Amino acid sequence: MTANTPVPFLDLVTQHRRMETELVAVFSDALRSARFIGGPAVEKFETNFAAFCTTRFCAGVASGTDALRFALIAAGVNPGDGVITVPNTFAATVEAILQAGASPAFVDVDEKSCNMDMERLAHYLDTRCMLEKSSGRLVHRESGRPVTAVLPVHLYGQMVDMDAILDLAEQYNLLVIEDACQAHGAEHFSRRENRWKKAGSLGDAAAFSFYPGKNLGGCGDGGAVVTSDARIARTVTMLREHGQAEKHYHDIHGYTGRLDAIMAGLLDVKLAHLEEWNQVRRRHAQHYRRLLGASESVGTPDEAPWARSVYHLYVIRSARRDALQRHLHQRGIASGLHYPIPLHLQKAYGSLGYKEGDFPVSERLAKEILSLPMYPELHSEQIARVSEEVIHFSESQTGPATEAPPPRGHEHRGSAIFPI
Numbered sequence: 001m002t003a004n005t006p007v008p009f010l011d012l013v014t015q016h017r018r019m020e021t022e023l024v025a026v027f028s029d030a031l032r033s034a035r036f037i038g039g040p041a042v043e044k045f046e047t048n049f050a051a052f053c054t055t056r057f058c059a060g061v062a063s064g065t066d067a068l069r070f071a072l073i074a075a076g077v078n079p080g081d082g083v084i085t086v087p088n089t090f091a092a093t094v095e096a097i098l099q100a101g102a103s104p105a106f107v108d109v110d111e112k113s114c115n116m117d118m119e120r121l122a123h124y125l126d127t128r129c130m131l132e133k134s135s136g137r138l139v140h141r142e143s144g145r146p147v148t149a150v151l152p153v154h155l156y157g158q159m160v161d162m163d164a165i166l167d168l169a170e171q172y173n174l175l176v177i178e179d180a181c182q183a184h185g186a187e188h189f190s191r192r193e194n195r196w197k198k199a200g201s202l203g204d205a206a207a208f209s210f211y212p213g214k215n216l217g218g219c220g221d222g223g224a225v226v227t228s229d230a231r232i233a234r235t236v237t238m239l240r241e242h243g244q245a246e247k248h249y250h251d252i253h254g255y256t257g258r259l260d261a262i263m264a265g266l267l268d269v270k271l272a273h274l275e276e277w278n279q280v281r282r283r284h285a286q287h288y289r290r291l292l293g294a295s296e297s298v299g300t301p302d303e304a305p306w307a308r309s310v311y312h313l314y315v316i317r318s319a320r321r322d323a324l325q326r327h328l329h330q331r332g333i334a335s336g337l338h339y340p341i342p343l344h345l346q347k348a349y350g351s352l353g354y355k356e357g358d359f360p361v362s363e364r365l366a367k368e369i370l371s372l373p374m375y376p377e378l379h380s381e382q383i384a385r386v387s388e389e390v391i392h393f394s395e396s397q398t399g400p401a402t403e404a405p406p407p408r409g410h411e412h413r414g415s416a417i418f419p420i
């Protein structure tokens with residue numbers, strides 16, 4: 001590796017080369033048995049992933065978006081209900097709420113963690129909602145709409161303050177569905193239980209994505225719902241299978257939403273490495289922090305004392321983000337934006353009625369965040385090189401940061417897949 005060797009945003013090829021024999025064996029077995037849908041490969045992965053998440057059940061589904069949608073429906077969110085989430089997340093979080101027939105309501109995120117701000121959530125529940133005396137239901141004061149769930153997103157690999165969420169959920173009678181699509185193996189120290197708990201094991205149910213670039217990624221799309229509630233698990237298995245618990249008996253409206261057997265087999269091979277990969281990501285994050293922490297013009301990710309992030313993404317902040325990204329790009333260093341337009345300002349969600357200025361922290365983050373290369377196969381020399389370029393750029397800038405908005409499509413996509 002020379003000083004000019006490009007640094008990709010993500011390197012799945014190296015990972016796959018290292019385990020090629022095992023991965024190819026999964027394909028060969030599937031071709032020979034022709035078990036492509038359901039069967040032992042899916043069941044084995046589900047058992048192992050539930051054990052990894054320390055939940056009683058896991059149901060493999062076709063994507064993280066399906067996992068969110070099925071978890072919401074199975075947990076009891078009805079069409080017309082309100083579901084509270086954040087604008088600083090991937091679009092799928094909101095897509096799933098809308099696909100379940102519910103209506104998303106946003107609260108802003110916290111400046112440090114970039115995750116749901118608990119004070120803002122408490123304020124929203126206190127001032128915008130009320131508990132109906134007759135039914136005990138929480139309703140939105142203005143619309144009269146029942147508000148039935150909160151959907152915290154463990155963004156970038158760090159969990160939301162789940163103790164605070166669970167306290168509020170109890171107080172306001174809310175379901176909690178975790179969006180753990182970026183947080184496979186992340187942990188949260190539960191002050192309630194005085195122990196570390198895994199992402200997915202705290203809410204009523206949780207959704208994971210196995211999109212290729214995730215900490216646990218397949219060779220295509222995939223997802224899972226984990227839960228310790230037998231009724232939710234059973235309903236998810238029906239939803240993914242056209243509403244059937246038994247062949248030919250369609251008891252509820254369902255979907256084609258299964259995890260393929262080949263994907264489950266591939267994921268099971270990779271799952272054996274996940275704990276180790278997450279440790280390596282944490283070491284990489286420490287390395288970045290050591291090198292970048294000295295610069296005042298670069299904001300490094302904050303890890304709460306009660307959180308063990310698995311650094312799905314390593315997201316820094318810079319007032320001159322777009323110029324910094326161009327600088328890195330010119331030197332062969334790929335980077336990403338997660339996410340440059342908060343969801344309340346996306347065209348698709350205009351009908352929700354939000355406007356610029358409604359969620360100032362999310363809007364500020366959208367302008368300042370930059371995701372640096374982060375994956376287990378990254379070398380320390382590459383981290384040093386990326387950091388050196390970030391520091392070099394940042395220290396050479398003087399005067400106020402006034403940036404023109406980035407041209408559409410400027411974001412470096414890294415490879416054929418978009419690491420979302």
Ligand SMILES: Cc1ncc(COP(=O)(O)O)c(C=O)c1O
Pocket residue numbers: 063064065066089090092093153155179181182208209210211221222223420
């Ligand atoms: C936070 C978040 N939620 C939901 C999803 C949806 O997952 P999928 O792409 O597998 O549908 C993703 C990732 O893609 C995500 O990052």
